[in-house]
Amino acid sequence: MSFPAILQSEWTKIRTVGSTVWTLASALVVTVGLSALLCGFIDSTFEDMPKQQQLTFDPTMASFAGMTLGQAAVIVFGVLVVGTEYSTGMIRTSLAAVPRRAGFLAxxxxxxxxxxxxxxxxTSFVSFFTGQSLLGDHSIAIGEPNVLRAVVGAGLYMAVLALFSMGMTMILRSSMLALGTLLPLFFLISPILSSVDATRTVAEYLPNQAGGAIMQTVQVTLDGNEPPYGPWGGFAIMVAWALAAVIGGFLVLKNRDA
Incomplete structure (x- = not known):
């Protein structure tokens, strides 16, 4: 089977499984909705914020506040794209139709x-313009330095997050195991490590925290210091995580029976 035919087949699988389509749709709704609520709240309480927070306020990043929860839907999407084939046994049919496992995975x-x-x-553009419209005098234009990079970067973050989730699911060969690994990593382990001085440096190199740097225009960490990498450096770390997961997934697919 040619690669365009493989792409067509995979696209058909994605759009005919309602759960995968709805998870991406929910990522858009949750990210935009929560970001809008937070931006409206910030505008009404900005003068009450501590002076240090006012000085380091990042209006662009505020527009992506909902990404904290919206990324959960992206993770679920990536897991379902791969995991559904294993849970239904469809993987055997897919590999029979496309014996070249590298081509199938690609x-x-x-x-x-x-x-x-x-x-x-x-999601990133809608979230940005919606958020800025609610920030009032504290908003920023997309033409300001680094803003367009951050908005495009938010979209890239979602794509690489989906890729990372698919690679991890291919390694684990189970939707439940993948979700049980990824969701705690992003929503439990990462925040805990970030809140402890002794482990904060480790947290900075986790995929979500490193990749999130691409969405920032004010480069500061939680302790007020500059991060050990720039926006593209942090994003490169996230890409490295995703590539490692994909390579691991390919090795499992290649060396184990479906």
Whole structure:
């Protein structure tokens, strides 16, 4: 089967499984909705914020506040794209139709990551302009330095997050195991490590915290210091995590029976 045919097949699988489509749609709604609520709240309480927070306030990042929860839907999307085939046994049919496992995996990852990128970019631009409209005098224009990079970067973050989730699911070969690993990593382990001085440096190199630097225009950490990498450096760390997961997933797919 040719690669375009593989892409077409994978796209058909994605759009015909309602759960995968709805998870991406919910990522958009949750991210935009929560970001809008927070931006409206910030505008009404800005003068009550501590002076240090006012000085380091990042209006662009405020527009992506909902990404903290919206990324959960992106993780679920990536897990379902791969995990559904294992849970239903469809993986055996897929590999019978596409014996070249590298081609099969490349087609699946390309189709799903491209879709996540499109939805991610739509989400980031809608979230940005909605948030800035609610920030009033504290807003920023997209033409200001580093702002467009941050908005595009938010979309790239969602795409790479989906890719990382797919790679991890391919390694674990189970939706439940993948969700049980990824959700605690992003929503439990990462925040805990960030809140402890002794482990904060470790947390800075986790995929969500490193990748999140691409969405910032004010480069400061929780303790008020500059991070050990710039926006693109942090994003490169996240990409490295995703590539490692994909390579691991390919090795499992290649060396184990479906």
């Amino acid at each position: 087609g699946k990852l390309t189709a799903a990551t491209a879709l996540a990128l499109v939805v991610g970019l739509v």
